[in-house]
Amino acid sequence: MNAYDRQRIATLAQSQGADQAHSLPAEVYANGLFTVLDRTEVLQRSWQLVGHQSQIPTTGDWVVHEVAEQPIIVVNTGAGIQALHNVCRHRAGPLATTSGHGKTLRCRYHGWNYHLDGRLKSAPEMHTTAGFSVADHRLPKIKTAIWQGLIFVALKDDVPPLNEVTAGIDQILAPIDLTTMPFNRRDEFIIDCNWKVYVENYLEGYHLPHVHPGLNQLLDYKSYQTQLSRWHSHQFSPLEQSEGIYGAGQAHYFFIYPNTMLNVLPNRLQTNQVLPLSHNRCRVLFDYCYAEVPDLASLIAQDQQFSDQVQAEDIGICEAVQKGLNSGSYASGPLCMKREAGLHHFQELLRAAYRQLMEAA
Numbered sequence: 001m002n003a004y005d006r007q008r009i010a011t012l013a014q015s016q017g018a019d020q021a022h023s024l025p026a027e028v029y030a031n032g033l034f035t036v037l038d039r040t041e042v043l044q045r046s047w048q049l050v051g052h053q054s055q056i057p058t059t060g061d062w063v064v065h066e067v068a069e070q071p072i073i074v075v076n077t078g079a080g081i082q083a084l085h086n087v088c089r090h091r092a093g094p095l096a097t098t099s100g101h102g103k104t105l106r107c108r109y110h111g112w113n114y115h116l117d118g119r120l121k122s123a124p125e126m127h128t129t130a131g132f133s134v135a136d137h138r139l140p141k142i143k144t145a146i147w148q149g150l151i152f153v154a155l156k157d158d159v160p161p162l163n164e165v166t167a168g169i170d171q172i173l174a175p176i177d178l179t180t181m182p183f184n185r186r187d188e189f190i191i192d193c194n195w196k197v198y199v200e201n202y203l204e205g206y207h208l209p210h211v212h213p214g215l216n217q218l219l220d221y222k223s224y225q226t227q228l229s230r231w232h233s234h235q236f237s238p239l240e241q242s243e244g245i246y247g248a249g250q251a252h253y254f255f256i257y258p259n260t261m262l263n264v265l266p267n268r269l270q271t272n273q274v275l276p277l278s279h280n281r282c283r284v285l286f287d288y289c290y291a292e293v294p295d296l297a298s299l300i301a302q303d304q305q306f307s308d309q310v311q312a313e314d315i316g317i318c319e320a321v322q323k324g325l326n327s328g329s330y331a332s333g334p335l336c337m338k339r340e341a342g343l344h345h346f347q348e349l350l351r352a353a354y355r356q357l358m359e360a361a
């Protein structure tokens, strides 16, 4: 990074008080420099959701994932759930390209075979190579933690403990226990916007009456609130229609910095992971998990239809916003702190991550 870039980042990374809060400048969403910074300073230095433990219930089950351009395999080893780099020590082949099950992990390129915990077990014909020993090779482990049945990984060691990041959510959720809502299915969306545009759209209910007429009928906009914690924020609203799809109760929208969302409605958890692909494209994963309830099929069908509608509305507005950010006609604008406190909170955490880089340099 040159001195000019360094100065620009140091300026935009200064903390902003709520009384003068402006959005981050357009270049943060439109310049590839920030794609690199977000990968190394934000996504690799934070807890990343990879799935639900119900996806790998028995010894030898695995799922594959990709976080911050790192291929990962998450394995039920029999002694717990462990994430490993999905990169063979021979010539970087994959151990798996889809979820699966086996007694060992066998590389798909030349067949090196690993124990479930990542130790190399055997390697075809390698006894012909002088000095080779299976004991010298293993798939590196990745820091793994489970909370409320959700599996998280952290690529770097200098992350706060996961229970510190999620502190307070259990108490808000109780008596809801997310471990009792097993994984049902995953939907994937490729969206033409910077990952932070999608996250920020999630973090404010300000757009609700304008973008989501259907969702606005379900939620009580006047009672819609946002509470901030150190590493997460919580938006919530009572459900207005007790006879609706979800019945009576609360809608909880938890955002866990930097790119995980937990949308909790009665008997249903939907997680969102927002994964950058480039400065103006991201991949969003929706995992649906449901409690065992009578007429589950009907809940799933109605939930899918409703969620698809809301997501289509969000995709439309996010892609239009990205065009606005790319246009050169916009630099930054004032925030509505009554409705955009969660967005400001996210931007302050980003500014802190960018500052940390400047201080370390």
Ligand code: FES
Pocket: 088, 089, 090, 091, 092, 093, 094, 107, 108, 109, 110, 111, 112
């Ligand atoms: S790359 Fe894995 S065995 Fe060759």
Ligand SMILES: [Fe+2]
Pocket: 201, 202, 207, 211, 212, 314
């Ligand atoms: Fe929305």
